[in-house]
Amino acid sequence: MRVAIIGGNRIPFARSNGPYATASNQDMFTTVLDGLVSRFGLQGERLGEVVAGAVLKHSRDFNLVRESVLGSRLSPETPAYDLQQACGTGLQAIIAVANKIALGQIEAGIAGGVDTTSDAPIGVNENFRKLLLEFNRTRKISLLTRLRPSHVVPHLPRNGEPRTGLSMGEHAAVTAARYEITREDQDELTARSHRNLARAYDEGFFDDLVTPYLGLTRDQNLRPDSSAEKLAKLKPVFGDTMTAGNSTPLSDGASAVLLATEEWARARKLPVLAYLTFAETAAVDYVHGDEGLLMAPVHAAPRMLDKAGLTLQDFDFYEVHEAFASQVLATLKAWEKELGEIDRSRLNVNGSSLAAGHPFAATGARIVATLAKLLHQRGSGRGFVSICAAGGQGITAILER
Numbered sequence: 428m429r430v431a432i433i434g435g436n437r438i439p440f441a442r443s444n445g446p447y448a449t450a451s452n453q454d455m456f457t458t459v460l461d462g463l464v465s466r467f468g469l470q471g472e473r474l475g476e477v478v479a480g481a482v483l484k485h486s487r488d489f490n491l492v493r494e495s496v497l498g499s500r501l502s503p504e505t506p507a508y509d510l511q512q513a514c515g516t517g518l519q520a521i522i523a524v525a526n527k528i529a530l531g532q533i534e535a536g537i538a539g540g541v542d543t544t545s546d547a548p549i550g551v552n553e554n555f556r557k558l559l560l561e562f563n564r565t566r567k568i569s570l571l572t573r574l575r576p577s578h579v580v581p582h583l584p585r586n587g588e589p590r591t592g593l594s595m596g597e598h599a600a601v602t603a604a605r606y607e608i609t610r611e612d613q614d615e616l617t618a619r620s621h622r623n624l625a626r627a628y629d630e631g632f633f634d635d636l637v638t639p640y641l642g643l644t645r646d647q648n649l650r651p652d653s654s655a656e657k658l659a660k661l662k663p664v665f666g667d668t669m670t671a672g673n674s675t676p677l678s679d680g681a682s683a684v685l686l687a688t689e690e691w692a693r694a695r696k697l698p699v700l701a702y703l704t705f706a707e708t709a710a711v712d713y714v715h716g717d718e719g720l721l722m723a724p725v726h727a728a729p730r731m732l733d734k735a736g737l738t739l740q741d742f743d744f745y746e747v748h749e750a751f752a753s754q755v756l757a758t759l760k761a762w763e764k765e766l767g768e769i770d771r772s773r774l775n776v777n778g779s780s781l782a783a784g785h786p787f788a789a790t791g792a793r794i795v796a797t798l799a800k801l802l803h804q805r806g807s808g809r810g811f812v813s814i815c816a817a818g819g820q821g822i823t824a825i826l827e828r
């Protein structure tokens with residue numbers, strides 16, 4: 428069964444502690460689900476499944492996606508589950524729904540992701556938590572005498588790798604140095620991302636992909652005037668070359684795509700933008716080896732291309748998630764060494780995460796919806812997707828039209 432991408436919907440991405448500071452993951456994901464309901468006439472529709480996730484999640488949100496479905500205008504009989512693979516979450520959710528469609532297990536489903544760095548879960552201090560659990564078990568009032576001032580120190584989520592203690596940015600800086608990625612190239616890639624995203628908004632490309640939310644109509648991080656010269660003035664924050672400009676900002680947002688069989692789409696007179704045809708996930712041993720944390724797409728791509736019988740040059744569009752400009756450039760360098768040069772003018776033609784922002788789990792559906800629409804506009808062709816993820820993981824996929 429071919430897996431058709433019918434369309435996508437997202438809210439503009441906001442910077443951390445900006446206009447979405449008081450919105451929860453559930454608020455935002457319910458909003459994008461209802462956006463799809465409005466756009467594709469899904470009021471009361473029982474879909475086969477909704478799969479999505481969030482990287483940062485409160486413990487009360489154990490069933491975040493199902494709760495979002497219950498809050499939406501989809502049929503309450505639509506099953507849903509949470510899935511999480513760091514920044515690969517959105518794309519992995521799309522693959523999960525696509526696989527069920529391909530196997531004939533469901534006819535249609537929604538996949539996506541949501542994240543808020545503003546409304547991040549803050550855990551209680553570990554010793555305090557253990558004390559509370561012991562109290563819960565034993566009900567001994569005397570345990571309260573063990574309370575210490577240090578117990579009020581909260582446990583904050585950290586944008587870092589537990590096995591190395593390094594942040595994503597620090598890891599990317601090691602890779603940037605190893606691959607000799609220059610500051611100029613990073614700033615040029617970043618400026619291009621802002622230019623492309625601004626042009627796409629001006630041309631109305633996102634009119635049916637982005638629903639205004641809480642006062643935002645465009646991604647808040649977007650700076651059309653963000654030239655390479657201006658970016659060159661920023662001071663490094665990770666290593667010698669990575670700045671707040673050529674790194675993604677901490678962000679809030681949500682996105683989702685509707686996938687279905689062609690028959691399901693035809694019966695409802697819905698368009699098919701493109702088809703999801705191949706996907707591959709890889710992981711690198713960044714703990715013991717010297718491969719960079721965010722370099723797993725270097726392995727996923729050749730494996731996927733082998734299975735598809737394609738070369739890296741056989742694509743009209745390349746959508747490579749821009750966690751950091753340096754990571755995109757290092758990945759391209761590694762691919763091009765093994766798989767040959769690509770036409771870089773086909774890369775992220777309508778901007779990517781450096782300009783749009785990167786609410787971790789929401790990036791996958793933003794990319795897939797953008798690429799599917801690009802292929803639809805072109806009328807034919809093939810698109811390549813690559814997303815790096817924390818934990819040394821990476822996911823690639825192919826969309827065709």
Ligand SMILES: CC(=O)CC(=O)SCCNC(=O)CCNC(=O)[C@H](O)C(C)(C)COP(=O)(O)OP(=O)(O)OC[C@H]1O[C@@H](n2cnc3c(N)ncnc32)[C@H](O)[C@@H]1OP(=O)(O)O
Pocket residue numbers: 512513514515586595596650653654657658661664670671672673674675676677750751785787815816817818
């Ligand atoms: C998680 C996975 O699984 C895989 C992945 O994707 S890894 C990627 C995960 N993402 C991250 O790690 C996010 C990393 N980013 C950060 O931690 C933070 O955004 C950061 C440390 C890089 C910067 O934080 P910050 O200091 O608060 O940035 P911010 O105050 O916005 O910007 C600093 C300055 O740069 C300027 N600036 C930022 N972007 C700019 C741009 N595009 N053009 C011009 N100037 C810019 C700002 O105006 C600001 O200037 P002033 O100091 O004069 O006000």
